[in-house]
Amino acid sequence: MAAHFFPNTFSTCSRGIFFDTLNADAPAVLHFPIMGMARSREAPCGLNRHRLQSLMQREQKKFIDQRPKSRAVFERASKSLLGGVPMNWMTKWAGAFPPFVREAQGAHFYDVDGHRYVDFCLGDTGAMTGHSPSATVTAVEQQLSRGITHMLPSEDSIWLGEELQKRFGLPFWQFALTATDANRFSIRLARHLTGRPKILVFNWCYHGTVDESFITLQNGASRARRGNLGPPVDPSITTKVVEFNDVPALEAALQTRDVACVLAEPALTNVGIVHPAPGFHEALRELTRKHGTLLIIDETHTICAGPGGFTRVKNLQPDFLVFGKPIGGGVPGAVYGFTKQLAKLISERLSLEDCDTGGIGGTLAGNALSLAAMRATLQKVLTKEAFARMIPLSERWTAGVRETITDFTVPWSVTRLGCRAEYLFAAEEPRNGAEAHDAMDFELERFMHLYAMNRGILLTPFHNMALMSPVTEAEDVDRHSKVFRDAVRELVV
Numbered sequence: 001m002a003a004h005f006f007p008n009t010f011s012t013c014s015r016g017i018f019f020d021t022l023n024a025d026a027p028a029v030l031h032f033p034i035m036g037m038a039r040s041r042e043a044p045c046g047l048n049r050h051r052l053q054s055l056m057q058r059e060q061k062k063f064i065d066q067r068p069k070s071r072a073v074f075e076r077a078s079k080s081l082l083g084g085v086p087m088n089w090m091t092k093w094a095g096a097f098p099p100f101v102r103e104a105q106g107a108h109f110y111d112v113d114g115h116r117y118v119d120f121c122l123g124d125t126g127a128m129t130g131h132s133p134s135a136t137v138t139a140v141e142q143q144l145s146r147g148i149t150h151m152l153p154s155e156d157s158i159w160l161g162e163e164l165q166k167r168f169g170l171p172f173w174q175f176a177l178t179a180t181d182a183n184r185f186s187i188r189l190a191r192h193l194t195g196r197p198k199i200l201v202f203n204w205c206y207h208g209t210v211d212e213s214f215i216t217l218q219n220g221a222s223r224a225r226r227g228n229l230g231p232p233v234d235p236s237i238t239t240k241v242v243e244f245n246d247v248p249a250l251e252a253a254l255q256t257r258d259v260a261c262v263l264a265e266p267a268l269t270n271v272g273i274v275h276p277a278p279g280f281h282e283a284l285r286e287l288t289r290k291h292g293t294l295l296i297i298d299e300t301h302t303i304c305a306g307p308g309g310f311t312r313v314k315n316l317q318p319d320f321l322v323f324g325k326p327i328g329g330g331v332p333g334a335v336y337g338f339t340k341q342l343a344k345l346i347s348e349r350l351s352l353e354d355c356d357t358g359g360i361g362g363t364l365a366g367n368a369l370s371l372a373a374m375r376a377t378l379q380k381v382l383t384k385e386a387f388a389r390m391i392p393l394s395e396r397w398t399a400g401v402r403e404t405i406t407d408f409t410v411p412w413s414v415t416r417l418g419c420r421a422e423y424l425f426a427a428e429e430p431r432n433g434a435e436a437h438d439a440m441d442f443e444l445e446r447f448m449h450l451y452a453m454n455r456g457i458l459l460t461p462f463h464n465m466a467l468m469s470p471v472t473e474a475e476d477v478d479r480h481s482k483v484f485r486d487a488v489r490e491l492v493v
């Protein structure tokens with residue numbers, strides 16, 4: 001188990017402001033997140049909870065004082081939007097309210113108060129291309145005046161099918177609007193083709209809002225994940241969950257031969273980064289084949305490894321592959337591909353009369369605008385050359401963070417996958433989801449994010465991830481290295 005600095009004792013930490021705004025008539029009340037009971041416990045290098053909390057208070061005040069316009073907009077928004085935001089997880093940003101965006105371009109954006117930010121969150125991968133890449137914008141502008149959606153194929157779909165074949169090595173492709181849907185459709189097909197009821201996921205995975213995937217392991221037993229709202233059925237009925245890199249557990253779960261598919265990120269990216277152990281992917285493929293289970297590799301985030309994702313870097317052989325988020329440069333679009341053998345089986349089992357009611361679809365899926373955006377993005381933005389720029393920047397970001405961790409001897413670590421990097425509050429790199437999750441420290445994480453935001457840097461709100469775009473600059477990275485160092489220095493003095 002990776003040692004971690006502060007056990008997270010603040011699981012009940014709430015952001016009062018958002019609860020207050022549930023009552024639309026009540027004015028939004030600005031007050032700082034409650035930090036729970038202070039701990040006097042000190043870590044060996046001098047970090048303590050009292051200090052963290054007083055730094056957090058100082059940073060919250062700075063955040064609020066410097067953003068009068070965002071605050072005013074947020075107060076207005078709170079009268080018509082739940083929590084004052086268009087999407088509930090936007091409440092998770094570390095400030096007392098989210099900075100409202102005026103404009104984003106490339107690797108930067110401005111908020112309504114005129115602050116400029118280096119964006120390492122990049123729409124949590126949706127804008128890994130950089131914001132509004134010109135090739136995508138041009139293609140979208142041209143398509144806008146030629147029809148947005150018509151439920152008939154456009155020729156861009158063929159270019160895409162052929163390009164996806166080359167990138168990922170799978171011969172047949174279909175389109176969806178989100179990676180969540182692409183995962184759901186792949187799962188449905190896997191169930192349909194195998195006639196098996198269950199799926200298997202890895203502990204602390206995230207694959208979008210796929211009902212079956214909201215499950216975790218607790219003391220060896222599978223349980224609905226905390227925060228899972230109104231699940232249609234108990235996910236332990238639909239899903240088996242094992243730790244990433246745990247081959248014996250995987251074998252035990254598959255040998256009952258009731259698992260239609262394994263849905264896996266090839267490296268976990270949603271609980272920090274967890275790399276596969278040597279031999280894990282070989283075992284995963286061998287065991288899935290041995291027990292008649294199909295393998296869905298979800299490359300939505302691991303596309304950061306290169307133009308063909310982790311699959312191409314490591315020559316994986318999935319039955320299905322899913323890719324979404326940045327594929328359209330931020331314009332909604334996603335794809336899922338499968339083998340020739342599966343394509344034949346699917347075709348044989350599809351009835352023409354019922355093919356529009358099979359639980360796979362979406363009126364706007366495969367629309368002309370998405371297709372045009374995806375084509376331009378793959379052709380001109382997420383290119384081999386772009387990755388050759390992005391990956392060294394990520395190495396630079398990692399080196400900057402590592403230097404501070406070493407110099408201040410904080411028991412943290414930093415890990416990288418292609419153009420994605422992440423620091424964790426654990427001295428050792430985690431070997432599975434549980435270790436990565438145990439290293440999380442919501443309070444410390446929020447401080448690091450807020451400190452960075454107050455100095456013009458945006459990290460993903462969910463953990464400590466930074467992503468490089470094709471237009472991120474070395475000076476952006478160096479700015480983060482400096483701000484990270486300053487934050488750690490303040491924590492440990």
Ligand SMILES: Cc1ncc(COP(=O)(O)O)c(C=O)c1O
Pocket residue numbers: 124178179180181183206207208209265270298299300301324325
């Ligand atoms: C690995 C992975 N797959 C799928 C998704 C779902 O993407 P979307 O929310 O665009 O449907 C996510 C979202 O974070 C993800 O991380």
